[in-house]
Amino acid sequence: MLEYLEKIKDVSLLTAYNANIDAIKYVNEEFISSLISLYPPEKIREKIEEYPRAINEPLDFIARLILSIKLGKPAEVPLKNEELNDWFNSFKYDEEKIGGQAGIVSNLMAVLGLKRVIFYTPLISERLSRMFIDSNNLVYPIGNDELKLIKVKEVKKDKLTKINRIFEFKEGLTFKLGEEKIKAKASTRFIVASRPEALRMCFDNSVRKFLKELAKMIDCSFLSGFQGIKEEYSDGTTYIDYFERDREDIKTLKKEGVLTHLEFASIPNLKIREAVINYILREVDSVGMDETELANVLHSIGYEKLSDIILKESKIEDVIEGCKIILDEFKNLEVVQVHTLYYILMLTKEEVSLEELKNCLDFSTILAATKAKLGDIKKKEDLKVGLNVPYNEYKELFLKAYEEDNLKIVSVPSRYVKNPKSTVGLGDTVSSGAFVYYTSIKKRKSL
Ligand code: GLC
Numbered sequence: 001m002l003e004y005l006e007k008i009k010d011v012s013l014l015t016a017y018n019a020n021i022d023a024i025k026y027v028n029e030e031f032i033s034s035l036i037s038l039y040p041p042e043k044i045r046e047k048i049e050e051y052p053r054a055i056n057e058p059l060d061f062i063a064r065l066i067l068s069i070k071l072g073k074p075a076e077v078p079l080k081n082e083e084l085n086d087w088f089n090s091f092k093y094d095e096e097k098i099g100g101q102a103g104i105v106s107n108l109m110a111v112l113g114l115k116r117v118i119f120y121t122p123l124i125s126e127r128l129s130r131m132f133i134d135s136n137n138l139v140y141p142i143g144n145d146e147l148k149l150i151k152v153k154e155v156k157k158d159k160l161t162k163i164n165r166i167f168e169f170k171e172g173l174t175f176k177l178g179e180e181k182i183k184a185k186a187s188t189r190f191i192v193a194s195r196p197e198a199l200r201m202c203f204d205n206s207v208r209k210f211l212k213e214l215a216k217m218i219d220c221s222f223l224s225g226f227q228g229i230k231e232e233y234s235d236g237t238t239y240i241d242y243f244e245r246d247r248e249d250i251k252t253l254k255k256e257g258v259l260t261h262l263e264f265a266s267i268p269n270l271k272i273r274e275a276v277i278n279y280i281l282r283e284v285d286s287v288g289m290d291e292t293e294l295a296n297v298l299h300s301i302g303y304e305k306l307s308d309i310i311l312k313e314s315k316i317e318d319v320i321e322g323c324k325i326i327l328d329e330f331k332n333l334e335v336v337q338v339h340t341l342y343y344i345l346m347l348t349k350e351e352v353s354l355e356e357l358k359n360c361l362d363f364s365t366i367l368a369a370t371k372a373k374l375g376d377i378k379k380k381e382d383l384k385v386g387l388n389v390p391y392n393e394y395k396e397l398f399l400k401a402y403e404e405d406n407l408k409i410v411s412v413p414s415r416y417v418k419n420p421k422s423t424v425g426l427g428d429t430v431s432s433g434a435f436v437y438y439t440s441i442k443k444r445k446s447l
Contacts, residue, residue, distance in 0.1 A: 001366065001383055001384070001387055004359065004362075004363045004366075004437070005112060005113060005380060005383075007437065007440045007441075007444075008112065008113075008114060008436050008437055008440045009113050009114065009115060010115055010440065010443065011114050011115060011219050011220065011436055011439050011440050011443065012114065012115045012116040012117075012118075012217060012218040012219050012220075013106075013109055013114055013116070013117050013118070013218060013219070013220055013221065013222060013436060013439075014117075014118045014119075014120065014214065014218045014220070014221035014222070014253075014258070015101070015102040015105045015106040015109070015117065015118070015119050015120070015221070015222045015223075015432075016102050016119070016120040016121065016203070016221065016223055016224075016225070017102060017120065017121055017122065017201045017202065017203075017223065017224070017225040017226075017228075017246075018100035018101055018102050018103070018121060018201065018224055018225025018228055019098065019099070019100040019102050019103030019106075019119070019121040019124070019128060019162075020099045020100045020103065020128070020161070020162035020163060020164050020194070021096055021097070021098070021099060021127070021128060021131060021161060021162070021163045021164070022096065022097045022098070022099030022100075022163075022164050022165075022166045022424060022425075023093040023095075023096055023163055023164070023165050023166065024093060024094055024095045024096070024097060024166045024168055024422065024424065025091055025092070025093050025094055025165065025166065025167050025168070026094050026168050026169075026170075027065075027069075027167050027168060027169040027173065028173070029173065029174065029175045031091075032065075032066070032069070032173075032175045033175055033176070035058075035062045035065070036062065036066075036175070036176075036177055038058060038059075038062070039059055039062065041177050041178030041179075041180075042178070043059065044059065044062055044063055044066065044177060045177070045178075047059050047060065047062070047063035048063045048064075048066060048067050050063070051064075051067075052064060052077070053077065053268040053269060053270075054077060054078050054079075054080040054268070054269070055077055055078065055079045055080055055081065055084065055192060056080050056081045057081065057084070058084065058087060060077075061077075061084075061192060064077050064190065065167055065190045066177060066182065068188070068189075068190040069169055069173065069182060069184045069185075069190075070182050070184075070185070071185060072171070072184060072185025072186030072187075072188060073185075073186075073188065073292060074188040074189055074190070074191075074266065074290070074292075074423070074427075075190055075191070075266055075268075076190075076191035076193050076227070076265070076266040076268070077190075077191070077192060077193065077268050078192075078193045078194075078195050078268070078269070079192050079193065079194055079195065080195075088165055088192065091165075093165070095422075096131075097131070097376070097422075097424075097425075098131040098132065099164055099166070099424070099425070100121070100162075100164075100224075100225060101222070101224035101225060101263045101265065101428045101432075102119060102120070102121055102222070102224060102225060103119075103121070103128075103131070103132075104425040104428045104429070105222050105428055105429075105432040106119035106132070106138060106152070107131075107132055107133050107138070108367070108377055108429060108432065108433075109432065109436060110132075110133055110135045110137050110138035111133060111135075111377055111378065111379060111380065112377075112380065113137070113380065114137060114436065115137065116137050116139065116217065116218070117137055117138050117139070118139055118140070118141060118149065118214065118217065118218060119132070119138060119139070119140055119152050120140065120141060120203065120207065121225075122199060122200055122201070122202065122203070122204050123157075123158050123160055123161075123162060123196070123198065123199045124140070124152075124155050124157045124158055125156070125157070125158050125159060125160060125161040126156040127161045128161050128162075129152055129153055129154070129155045129156060130153070132152040132153050133153070133378075134151070134153045135151075135153075136151065138151065138152050138153070139151055139152060140152045140155045141207050141210070141214060142155075142206075142207070143204075143206040143207040143208075143209060143210045144206060146210075147207075147210040147213050147214065158198075160196055160198055160199075162194055162196050162199060163194060164191055164192065164193050164194055165191070165192040166189050166190075166191050166192075166424050167189060167190045167191075167192070168187075168188075168189045168422055168423060168424065169184050169187065169188070169189070169190075170184060170187045170419065171184050171185065171186050171187045171418070171419075172184060186341060187419070187420050187423055188423050189422075189423050189424050191266075191424070193227075193228070195228060195230055197230075197233060197234060199228065200233070200237075200242060201225045201226060201228050201229050201242060201246070202242050202245050202246050202249070203249055208249065211249060211252050211253070212252060212256060215252060215253045215255075215256035215257075215258050216256055218258055219258065219259065219439050219443055220258060220259040220260070220261065220435065220436065220439040221253055221258055221259070221260050221261065222261050222263065222431075222432050222435060222436075223250070223260060223261060223262055223263070223280070223284070224262065224263035224264075224265055224428075225265075226243070226246070226262075226265070226267075226272070226275075226276045226280055227265045227266065227267040227269075227272065227276070229242050229243070229272055229275075231269070231271060231272070239271070239272060239275055240275070243275045243276075243278075243279040243280070244279070246279065246280065247279045247280065247283050250280070250283045250284060251283065254283075254285070259285050259286065259439050259442065260283070260284040260285050260286065261284060261285065261286040261287065261288060261335075261431075261435045262276075262280050262281060262284040262286070262287045262288070263287075263288045263427075263428060263431055263432075264276070264281075264287060264288065264289040264293040264297070265293070266292070266293065267296070273296060273300065274300060277297060277300055277301070281297070281330055281333075282330055282332060283332060284332065284333070285332065285333065285334050285335065286333065286334065286335035286336075286337070286435060286438070287326070287333060287335070287336055287337065288337045288338075288339065288427075288430075288431030288432075288434070288435065289336075289337070289338055289339075290338065290339055290340060290427055291310060291311075291314060291319060291338060291340050292311065294310065294319060294322050294323070294326070294338050295307040295308075295310040295311045295322070297326060298310070298322050298325065298326070301325075301329055303322070303325060306318060306321060306322055306325070307322075310322055314340070316343065316345065316397065316398060316400075316411065319338055319340075319345060320345065320347070320409060322338075323336040323338060323345070323347045324347065324407070327347060327349065327407070334348055334349050334350050335347070335348045335349075335350070335435075335438060336348075337431060337434055337435070339364075339368075339427055339430045339431060340414075341414060341416070342392055342394055342398060342413060342414055342416070343394075343398035343411050343412060343413050343414055344361045344364055344365060344368075344411065344412055344414065344430055344434060345361075345409075345410070345411040346360070346361060346408075346409075346410050346411070346434060346438075347407055347408065347409050347410075348407070348408050348438075349406065349407060349408075350408070350442070352408065352438075352441050352442070352445065354401040354402070354403070354408060354410060355401075356441045357401065357408060357410040357438075357441075358401055358410055358412060359437070360410075360434055360437040360438050360441065361410060361411070361412035361434055362412050363433055363434070363437050364429075364430045364431070364433030364434040364437065365386075365391075365412055365413070365414050365415050365430070366383055366386040366387050366415065367383070367386060367429050367430065367433040368386070368414065368415070368426050368429050368430045368433075369385070369386035369387075369389040369414070369415035369416075369417055370382050370383050370385050370386030370387075371386075371425065371426055371429045372417035372420035372421065372422075372423065372426060373385050373386065373389065373417050373420070373421060374421060375421035375422045377429075386415060389415035389416070389417060390415065391412075391413040391414070391415055391416075392413050392414055392415070392416035393416075394413060395413045397413075398411050398412065398413035398414075399411065399412060399413055
């Protein structure tokens with residue numbers, strides 16, 4: 001483990017664009033039953049069939065939450081009707097944590113001792129900045145006449161704090177919807193995401209004018225939050241304006257030799273999902289996804305059959321097939337990485353050793369197991385916990401390393417924690433660990 005940490009310590013990383021507070025509620029039978037009692041069971045069932053992609057009324061929320069529990073699949077759905085905020089606030093939340101890919105990853109990487117982590121989100125209040133660890137290697141860019149990097153912990157820029165509500169549930173949670181008995185297939189979470197009008201997922205002009213300078217300070221960037229872009233804003237701008245701008249900025253980063261990664265995320269809005277695919281996925285060097293996200297991308301680019309098979313059967317062979325298609329379709333990509341509950345898989349066109357790639361994925365499974373067990377990784381020593389979690393029982397099936405058609409294909413089984421303390425942010429932890437380690441392999445190669 002120390003060797004792994006030694007390898008990443010020279011890496012400098014930029015994380016953008018999303019960070020928020022996650023208000024977490026651990027769902028038990030009593031809570032879910034009280035929600036169900038608000039509507040006749042048939043109405044809830046009809047709504048589940050309808051599959052709402054935004055939350056306009058409590059029924060939309062209840063339907064999507066139940067579906068997520070029933071399938072054991074994580075999901076994130078935006079809250080459209082702001083008037084429901086009071087209703088959501090009436091629940092008692094158990095915990096508040098840093099949320100959003102950029103927020104989660106920057107704290108984690110700063111703890112792991114990266115040389116420098118530059119974190120950026122356009123909206124940052126004192127309440128949010130307090131959620132970051134106090135560390136000299138974790139900084140925020142402020143641009144006026146010149147570019148300054150200040151500790152994230154010390155930033156007090158805006159008033160508004162974005163808060164998402166996270167509903168976590170454990171495998172085996174059982175309740176009744178009318179006569180139907182429902183049992184959670186896996187431990188995971190359902191997210192009600194807020195979409196503040198004032199939050200625009202891009203670099204603010206004051207920082208953007210220094211982007212080239214910023215790019216020279218980093219080796220790689222972990223980008224996410226595009227799922228938070230709205231179709232339209234009250235000032236007349238639309239999602240296209242932000243996607244075009246973000247694509248330009250990724251080009252700037254790449255020109256300076258920065259390795260760029262997109263963490264795909266759950267994107268229920270189909271227009272926004274298409275835009276993430278066409279503007280961002282077509283530009284970056286690397287992408288991280290879970291199985292459902294991979295299936296969604298495949299569906300969008302015309303592989304409906306394979307997409308359905310992956311969703312229904314979850315076979316690693318199909319997932320590998322899907323990744324090959326993505327690498328072929330998006331020539332800009334050099335890495336595709338998929339994480340599931342049971343394994344992490346990476347395909348790359350680069351000339352890197354299979355052994356190194358295996359280490360890379362093993363490192364990320366240790367991070368994930370540690371986070372699952374402890375809820376948070378607060379210091380390097382915490383990683384001993386993850387290291388002591390054995391590979392899952394399907395180890396033989398998921399340990400692979402081979403070369404085929406000039407592609408390196410490697411997968412490592414997860415270190416499966418049956419009763420995780422919390423699951424939100426696990427995917428981001430695995431993905432960023434693998435991406436940063438991969439960057440370090442490339443960095444060492446080019447020295
Ligand atoms: C998304 C959610 C955020 C959560 C994160 C975890 O960014 O919006 O609330 O913390 O996913 O993966």
